Amino acid sequence: MYNKVDEKFIADLQAIAGKEHVYVDPDTLDQYKTDEETDPAKFHTPEAVVAPGSTEEVAAIVKLANEANIPITVRSAGTSLSDGAIAVCGGIILLMGRMNRILEVNTEGLYMVAEAGALVKECQAAAKEHNLVYAGDPSSAETCQIGGNLATNAGGIKAIRYGVTRDQVYGMKVVTPAGEIMNVGACLKKKTTGYALEQLIMGSEGTLGIITQVTLKLQPLAPYRFDVLAMFDSVEKAARLVPAVIKAGLNPTSIEFMDNSFVRSTTTFCETNVPHRDIANFVYVTVETFDENQLDTGLEKLSELCEEAGALEVLEADERLWTLRRSCQESLRILSDVTITDDFVVPVHKVAETIEHVKAMGDHYPFEVMVLGHAGDGNLHVCMCRKNLTEEEWNENVEKFHREAYPYVYSLGGRLSGEHGIGAKKLHYMEEYTEPAELEYMRMIKRAVDPKNILNPGKIFNV
Numbered sequence: 001m002y003n004k005v006d007e008k009f010i011a012d013l014q015a016i017a018g019k020e021h022v023y024v025d026p027d028t029l030d031q032y033k034t035d036e037e038t039d040p041a042k043f044h045t046p047e048a049v050v051a052p053g054s055t056e057e058v059a060a061i062v063k064l065a066n067e068a069n070i071p072i073t074v075r076s077a078g079t080s081l082s083d084g085a086i087a088v089c090g091g092i093i094l095l096m097g098r099m100n101r102i103l104e105v106n107t108e109g110l111y112m113v114a115e116a117g118a119l120v121k122e123c124q125a126a127a128k129e130h131n132l133v134y135a136g137d138p139s140s141a142e143t144c145q146i147g148g149n150l151a152t153n154a155g156g157i158k159a160i161r162y163g164v165t166r167d168q169v170y171g172m173k174v175v176t177p178a179g180e181i182m183n184v185g186a187c188l189k190k191k192t193t194g195y196a197l198e199q200l201i202m203g204s205e206g207t208l209g210i211i212t213q214v215t216l217k218l219q220p221l222a223p224y225r226f227d228v229l230a231m232f233d234s235v236e237k238a239a240r241l242v243p244a245v246i247k248a249g250l251n252p253t254s255i256e257f258m259d260n261s262f263v264r265s266t267t268t269f270c271e272t273n274v275p276h277r278d279i280a281n282f283v284y285v286t287v288e289t290f291d292e293n294q295l296d297t298g299l300e301k302l303s304e305l306c307e308e309a310g311a312l313e314v315l316e317a318d319e320r321l322w323t324l325r326r327s328c329q330e331s332l333r334i335l336s337d338v339t340i341t342d343d344f345v346v347p348v349h350k351v352a353e354t355i356e357h358v359k360a361m362g363d364h365y366p367f368e369v370m371v372l373g374h375a376g377d378g379n380l381h382v383c384m385c386r387k388n389l390t391e392e393e394w395n396e397n398v399e400k401f402h403r404e405a406y407p408y409v410y411s412l413g414g415r416l417s418g419e420h421g422i423g424a425k426k427l428h429y430m431e432e433y434t435e436p437a438e439l440e441y442m443r444m445i446k447r448a449v450d451p452k453n454i455l456n457p458g459k460i461f462n463v
């Protein structure tokens with residue numbers, strides 16, 4: 001379907017981005033064969049890697065790829081958990097990392113302009129310098145890039161109060177699949193002026209355009225907050241705290257759940273001692289406020305709720321304890337070389353029963369089913385480790401697990417992914433579980449804007 005990268009194409013790429021920013025040596029190509037995918041069967045080595053330095057260079061590369069019929073997979077930090085940044089159809093990887101400047105922090109208009117390759121942690125820090133907050137906060141914020149967050153509509157630990165990435169964005173500069181440069185969105189509180197293309201492109205996982213610059217919303221930083229970690233001796237008790245906190249009207253910034261399997265793996269990974277380590281399931285709750293008096297009443301209410309739910313112990317969740325939560329995904333590495341992280345989302349009021357159901361399902365599989373998640377917004381990460389299973393046993397049981405879990409999630413009104421995206425990993429489930437008319441509508445959009453299927457083919461659905 002596609003042509004192979006040849007010497008002429010490489011020379012043309014070099015003419016656009018500079019010789020030093022085009023890589024074809026096997027060692028470099030090997031570095032880009034995977035993202036956070038751990039299963040070697042899913043790796044694909046790209047034919048070339050290019051790191052453009054400007055939107056104009058990105059546009060010229062896209063035009064060139066169209067002419068030469070060579071696919072492009074955009075890659076920001078490569079922290080995708082859905083095989084999104086893997087060049088599954090060959091072609092080139094386009095790296096965004098050189099375009100990493102924060103261009104403006106506007107304290108009057110409360111927005112920030114940054115190049116798409118800027119690190120999320122740097123966007124957060126630049127806002128904080130001005131006593132403002134950029135509210136996007138995935139657990140990977142230390143390493144992932146803002147363009148990657150827009151492309152996947154990343155969620156994270158503050159989504160319950162502030163929303164997900166698509167709620168933090170005014171607009172963006174995009175290179176279309178035809179290689180045109182387009183500015184979409186505007187710094188406006190409201191807008192009904194044609195299609196909201198910025199919303200369409202966000203979450204499209206690099207299939208509808210390459211985001212090169214972003215304009216982010218900023219908000220005043222709430223000066224007061226409390227962070228609590230409640231420990232429970234059962235999944236049921238922990239899970240039941242989640243709806244109780246939401247119903248109490250505390251307007252929490254975060255409600256995060258971590259089962260005991262994760263408590264054990266992340267405390268080992270971080271070499272941190274915590275009480276009840278071998279039995280506890282954790283629920284973290286953060287509340288932010290602009291009024292100091294609300295702190296005491298909020299904390300009092302939360303303590304009551306924890307007690308009613310049967311907490312073993314309630315601690316202040318300081319940075320050391322929050323690091324445990326942020327390190328959960330990485331802690332899987334000490335358990336197994338090959339792991340899988342699922343990303344279901346269910347209605348918030350069904351989250352407790354989903355956690356209980358999925359944990360119980362785990363009893364029938366030859367791997368431990370580990371659950372953590374942004375319980376306050378219904379998004380659960382269900383993780384499994386291959387350990388000593390053969391490839392065949394692993395694949396068979398993972399597939400069987402998904403065949404049991406996904407229908408259950410859909411029966412609750414849930415979906416396959418709350419924030420990681422479909423990527424290549426869940427493509428066939430996407431095709432199976434999405435209503436045919438909805439899937440066809442998506443395909444029509446993709447075919448119309450990218451008739452040669454140049455941008456990130458093999459992701460979300462087959463065209």
Ligand SMILES: Cc1cc2nc3c(=O)[nH]c(=O)nc-3n(C[C@H](O)[C@H](O)[C@H](O)COP(=O)(O)OP(=O)(O)OC[C@H]3O[C@@H](n4cnc5c(N)ncnc54)[C@H](O)[C@@H]3O)c2cc1C
Nearest residue numbers: 076077078079080084138139145147148151154155206211
């Ligand atoms: C430890 C860990 C914790 C994580 N925690 C969270 C979390 O809390 N919440 C969450 O949502 N995710 C989380 N993730 C997943 C991941 O970090 C997010 O999906 C993130 O948004 C990806 O950003 P990235 O810069 O790494 O993008 P990449 O992985 O490089 O790319 C992701 C996808 O976006 C496309 N893309 C990247 N940049 C652009 C661009 N500029 N224009 C168009 N398309 C582009 C790529 O082609 C790919 O399909 C976590 C991952 C890890 C490893």
